[in-house]
Amino acid sequence: TLFRSCAQLMAMGAKKKILVLGSGYVSGPVINYLSRDPNVEITVVSVMKEQVDQLAKKYHNTTPVTMDVFKLEDKLSSLVKNHNLVISLLPYAAHAFVAKKCISKKVNLITASYLTPAMKELQKSAEEAGVTIVGEMGLDPGLDHMLAMECFDMAREVGAKIESYSSFCGGLPAPEYSDNPLRYKFSWSPLGVLFNTTQPAKYLNNGEIVNIPEGGALLDSVSVMDCFPGLNLEGIPNRDSTTYAEPYGIQSAHTLIRGTLRYKGFCKAMSGFVKLGLINADPCSLLGLEAPPISWKELLCHLLGIPHSTSTNVLREVVYNKLEKDTGNLEAVEWFGLLEDEPVPVAESVVGALAKHMEMRLSYGPGERDMIVMRNDIGIRHPSGHLEVKNISLVVYGDINGYSAMAKTVGYPTAIAA
Numbered sequence: 083t084l085f086r087s088c089a090q091l092m093a094m095g096a097k098k099k100i101l102v103l104g105s106g107y108v109s110g111p112v113i114n115y116l117s118r119d120p121n122v123e124i125t126v127v128s129v130m131k132e133q134v135d136q137l138a139k140k141y142h143n144t145t146p147v148t149m150d151v152f153k154l155e156d157k158l159s160s161l162v163k164n165h166n167l168v169i170s171l172l173p174y175a176a177h178a179f180v181a182k183k184c185i186s187k188k189v190n191l192i193t194a195s196y197l198t199p200a201m202k203e204l205q206k207s208a209e210e211a212g213v214t215i216v217g218e219m220g221l222d223p224g225l226d227h228m229l230a231m232e233c234f235d236m237a238r239e240v241g242a243k244i245e246s247y248s249s250f251c252g253g254l255p256a257p258e259y260s261d262n263p264l265r266y267k268f269s270w271s272p273l274g275v276l277f278n279t280t281q282p283a284k285y286l287n288n289g290e291i292v293n294i295p296e297g298g299a300l301l302d303s304v305s306v307m308d309c310f311p312g313l314n315l316e317g318i319p320n321r322d323s324t325t326y327a328e329p330y331g332i333q334s335a336h337t338l339i340r341g342t343l344r345y346k347g348f349c350k351a352m353s354g355f356v357k358l359g360l361i362n363a364d365p366c367s368l369l370g371l372e373a374p375p376i377s378w379k380e381l382l383c384h385l386l387g388i389p390h391s392t393s394t395n396v397l398r399e400v401v402y403n404k405l406e407k408d409t410g411n412l413e414a415v416e417w418f419g420l421l422e423d424e425p426v427p428v429a430e431s432v433v434g435a436l437a438k439h440m441e442m443r444l445s446y447g448p449g450e451r452d453m454i455v456m457r458n459d460i461g462i463r464h465p466s467g468h469l470e471v472k473n474i475s476l477v478v479y480g481d482i483n484g485y486s487a488m489a490k491t492v493g494y495p496t497a498i499a500a
Contacts, residue, residue: 220491225491263418
């Protein structure tokens with residue numbers, strides 16, 4: 083029905099109205115793609131006035147609206163009602179809020195984010211309202227699912243079974259811009275990247291379930307990824323891979339892992355920050371708006387339980403010992419200026435402050451580009467007994483002073499789905 087109604091709209095020459103929520107890095111490619119069709123009218127909504135105005139100026143048939151969707155719920159409801167489709171590019175936690183509005187106004191919704199438990203709970207009410215909600219339509223999740231399913235379906239057609247599935251993906255700086263202790267750069271808030279390093283993970287390896295507890299053990303579960311030897315990559319498991327056996331229809335697989343790619347050295351450097359207590363999401367009163375300014379040196383002294391007045395040389399020695407005398411990790415801490423008197427940004431938590439600090443130190447400069455790398459390895463057992471190993475690779479570079487690789491590979495699939 084969704085496709086039929088869209089086809090009817092196009093055949094009649096009627097305008098299809100699409101509401102895009104969010105004006106961040108992905109919105110450019112999404113609106114670029116949608117605005118190629120003269121029958122599509124776009125409304126882009128964000129709290130960032132400058133960003134929405136710029137998008138409206140750059141792309142045809144695009145109207146800017148500056149508002150906070152959480153504070154102006156009635157206005158959001160009426161905007162949803164006046165459109166044929168909503169694309170939410172807001173942070174993933176906001177999607178369920180938007181989805182409820184779409185369900186109540188009987189308007190379809192697309193997002194690029196993982197389907198959260200809060201979204202899955204809306205299945206029944208979406209069905210009852212006759213509303214289609216499509217999630218996981220970006221890169222990872224998104225293109226990874228599509229490339230995998232295409233391969234699985236082809237295998238099933240010839241009566242073959244899937245014995246193993248390994249899928250790794252990463253957004254990275256292009257190799258020539260990876261010259262920092264993390265070998266990494268951020269095109270948006272690093273908070274998610276920092277959080278992910280302390281999350282638990284679960285995967286299937288040769289018939290055995292492997293559980294990695296939260297708290298940083300993930301960084302010790304790193305493996306060398308030799309799929310592109312010239313790129314010097316490493317991989318870590320991502321979330322619970324075992325949940326994909328059923329939706330993928332590959333219960334026959336003895337190995338099932340989905341993971342994140344980084345340049346070699348990322349996990350080792352991050353493990354140093356974990357050891358120093360810097361990846362801590364608990365509220366920290368020392369960093370609040372009302373608190374007196376505090377330097378990174380003083381904060382580290384606090385975290386290590388030594389007086390704030392401790393000299394830099396003594397602090398360096400304490401940090402070195404806490405890092406189990408790892409010179410590389412100490413150099414990373416010094417590179418980020420964490421032993422110096424630079425003020426810590428105001429934040430709710432220590433990891434929040436570190437994220438803001440890293441965003442300043444590790445953002446892309448003019449003329450610098452990013453890269454995404456995805457690699458799927460699939461073991462297929464044919465009826466003859468022959469084991470075929472299929473590799474699917476995707477490498478995309480950002481456009482210098484244009485769209486980033488991440489924005490393109492997340493944004494274009496989302497827009498195509500619309």
